[in-house]
Amino acid sequence: MSSTTDAPSNPAGAAKGRPRSGGSAAGGAARGRPGGRDLVRALPWIAPALILIFGVVLFPAGVMFYNSTRKISLSGLDQGSVGFDNYVEVFTFPYFWPIFIRTIVWVVVVVAFTVVISLGLAQILNKAFPGRRIVRLAVIIPWAASVVMTTMVVYYGLEPYFGIINKFLVDVGLVATPEGYGWTKNPTTAFAWSIVVAIFVSLPFTTYTILAGLATVPNDTLEAARMDGAGPARTYFTVVLPQLRGALSVAVLINIINVFNSLPILRVMTGSIPGYDADTIMTMIFKYIQNQHKVDVASALSVVAFLIVIVIVAVYVKVVKPTREI
Numbered sequence: 396m397s398s399t400t401d402a403p404s405n406p407a408g409a410a411k412g413r414p415r416s417g418g419s420a421a422g423g424a425a426r427g428r429p430g431g432r433d434l435v436r437a438l439p440w441i442a443p444a445l446i447l448i449f450g451v452v453l454f455p456a457g458v459m460f461y462n463s464t465r466k467i468s469l470s471g472l473d474q475g476s477v478g479f480d481n482y483v484e485v486f487t488f489p490y491f492w493p494i495f496i497r498t499i500v501w502v503v504v505v506v507a508f509t510v511v512i513s514l515g516l517a518q519i520l521n522k523a524f525p526g527r528r529i530v531r532l533a534v535i536i537p538w539a540a541s542v543v544m545t546t547m548v549v550y551y552g553l554e555p556y557f558g559i560i561n562k563f564l565v566d567v568g569l570v571a572t573p574e575g576y577g578w579t580k581n582p583t584t585a586f587a588w589s590i591v592v593a594i595f596v597s598l599p600f601t602t603y604t605i606l607a608g609l610a611t612v613p614n615d616t617l618e619a620a621r622m623d624g625a626g627p628a629r630t631y632f633t634v635v636l637p638q639l640r641g642a643l644s645v646a647v648l649i650n651i652i653n654v655f656n657s658l659p660i661l662r663v664m665t666g667s668i669p670g671y672d673a674d675t676i677m678t679m680i681f682k683y684i685q686n687q688h689k690v691d692v693a694s695a696l697s698v699v700a701f702l703i704v705i706v707i708v709a710v711y712v713k714v715v716k717p718t719r720e721i
Contacts, residue, residue, distance in 0.1 A: 456698075456701060459694050459697050459698055459701070460694075460698050462690065462691060462694035463481050463482065463691065463694040463695035463697070463698050464476055464477065464478060464479065464481070465477065465691055466691055467690045467691040469688045471690070477691070481691050481692045481694070481695035482695045482698075482699070484692050484695070485692060485695050485696050485699060490671040490674070490679075493671070493672075494671060494674050494675060494676060494679055495676065497586070497673075497674065497675055498655070498675040498676045498677075501586075501589075501590065501593075501654065501655075501661075501675050502651060502654050502655050504590055505590055505593045505594055505597065505650075505654045506597075506647060506650045506651055506654055508590075508594050509593075509594050509597040509598060509601050509650060510601060510643065510646065510647060510650070512594065512598060513598055513601035513602040513604075513605055513646070514605060516534065516598065516602045517602050517603075517605035517606045517609055518609070518631075520534070520602070520606060521606060521609045521610075534598070534599050534602055534603075535599050535603075536599075537595055537596050537598065537599055538596065538599030538600055539599075542596055542659045542660060543659045543663060545592065545595070545596055546589075546592050546659060546660050546663040546664060547663060549588065549591075549592050549664075550579055550663055550664060553578040553579055553588065554579075555577060561578065579664060579665075579667070579668075580667075580668065581668075582665065582668050582670070582672035582673035583672075583673075585664050585665045585668060585673050586661075586664075586665060586673045588664055589660050589661050589664040589665060589673075592660050592664065593654060593657060593660050596660075597650055597653070597654065600646070600649070600650075601646045601650060604642050604645060604646040605639060605642050605643065605646065607642060608638065608639040608641065608642025608643070609635070609639065611638065612634075612635055612638045612639075616634055616638075617630060617634060617635070620633070620634045644715050647711075647715075648708065648711060648712075651707060651708070651711065652704060652708070655676075655677075655700075655703075655704055655707070656677060656700075656704070657677065658677045658678065658681060661673070661674075661675060661677065661678045662678060662681065665678065666678075676696065676699075676700045676703075677700070679696060680693050680696050680697055680700070683696060
């Protein structure tokens, strides 16, 4: 008798050992997932961003795709649908694939050199030295100045007879005579100088992004590495650089998009060169509109460029995973 009354059931203890029913666990999991009602409640907060995305990205992209399937006259009159004939003209253009390869070279070289140089600049500007604030402000100048203005300074600096850059190259012996070489008249050298200008104007943003990442590196971690006997190089590559993953990922991604879509630098530096030996996809779109008056074909090439950027960004995000924590 006592054995049955001295051992009462204890639901609290049972609950402590395991859940009394599977429903409560499932209910907790269901509450953890956002449902349709949560989305409706969040809609007033995200609606402005959705409207902005639609107005700035989706609607222009839709109009661009629509125009790429139409025949548009010189005066802008829509003369009807042509299906995908404009895309056929784009891909059968004899210079398309050299222009595509040159675009990839343009993006890879500019972004790679920008990141490497910015890593060094950020490391220097992160140190304490007299006048550091002034130097940091000076780094912003290429970013604050007009890209066209900066490119024009370099363009006229390369002029054979009165260009200060060309005169310097003559004085140091890299060029034999001032009139001996037309830097901006040759497709190869004009394209190379465009890369130099693009790197120069891309440095401020990338440097400051990396500087922001360096500010998040704990001093305790650096001190621990030094106490363990790690030298400056090993500390940088094994401790500091992994901590910059987030900052570097964002900087590289934004630079890829900006450099791919860059027009002013190449337009100023290579715009007077005949032919297509210094063109990228962006300058080719401009030539379709200005020189050949083919808005419809330019729209088709713009759609192709948009899809290329989307693919590059998707692959980059998939491989690099910029939001993954260290």
